[in-house]
Amino acid sequence: MSIMQVIKARRSIRLYKDNKVPDKDLLELIEAGTWAPSGSNIQPWYFIIVTDDHVLEQVSAFSPGLLGNPPAVIVACCDKQLAFEKGGELGRGELCVMDLCMASQNIMLMAAEKGLGTCPIKSFNGPALKKILKLPDHISPELVLSVGYPKNSPEAPLRKATTDVAYFNVWEGAQ
Numbered sequence: 017m018s019i020m021q022v023i024k025a026r027r028s029i030r031l032y033k034d035n036k037v038p039d040k041d042l043l044e045l046i047e048a049g050t051w052a053p054s055g056s057n058i059q060p061w062y063f064i065i066v067t068d069d070h071v072l073e074q075v076s077a078f079s080p081g082l083l084g085n086p087p088a089v090i091v092a093c094c095d096k097q098l099a100f101e102k103g104g105e106l107g108r109g110e111l112c113v114m115d116l117c118m119a120s121q122n123i124m125l126m127a128a129e130k131g132l133g134t135c136p137i138k139s140f141n142g143p144a145l146k147k148i149l150k151l152p153d154h155i156s157p158e159l160v161l162s163v164g165y166p167k168n169s170p171e172a173p174l175r176k177a178t179t180d181v182a183y184f185n186v187w188e189g190a191q
């Protein structure tokens with residue numbers, strides 16, 4: 017698939033088959049994540065790969081946005097201490113979140129290319145996930161990604177037209 021085909025093929029999947037995803041495939045997704053750009057190349061990321069049914073159940077119980085019983089989730093976490101040490105307030109704030117978003121998109125595109133479904137999930141209880149995953153204080157869960165073999169192929173939600181959202185040089189209509 018071309019990069020554009022992969023970008024368009026990626027869908028948020030909310031229904032999964034029971035099949036487990038091999039660890040080596042999950043690690044390949046993380047590898048794709050670590051090749052994302054990162055502000056000042058701080059790479060403040062950690063990725064907790066959850067495949068154990070008991071831990072999955074606990075994560076699920078505190079993640080209302082997580083649907084479809086995925087066989088794995090990746091919890092994309094930010095090392096706030098490292099981000100602050102290397103990047104100050106900006107690093108700990110915006111850069112950190114942007115880095116995690118970029119890594120997450122890489123993970124989801126790599127998964128799409130491998131025929132795996134994913135869904136980014138922000139609707140979760142951060143403090144509860146920190147406890148369940150035994151995260152140290154300075155590690156903050158930013159995004160949960162469900163991962164598995166899709167049980168369905170949802171229609172692509174409509175996109176805004178490129179010409180409606182892209183202006184050359186200055187805001188269209190500005191004087």
Ligand SMILES: Cc1cc2nc3c(=O)[nH]c(=O)nc-3n(C[C@H](O)[C@H](O)[C@H](O)COP(=O)(O)O)c2cc1C
Nearest residue numbers: 026027028030081082083135136137138139172173
């Ligand atoms: C920051 C962010 C948070 C999201 N949170 C959730 C969520 O909690 N639960 C969910 O089912 N989908 C969630 N989504 C997925 C969006 O609903 C989905 O990307 C959007 O409807 C477009 O569909 P597509 O991903 O299939 O193109 C989230 C997406 C983003 C980018």
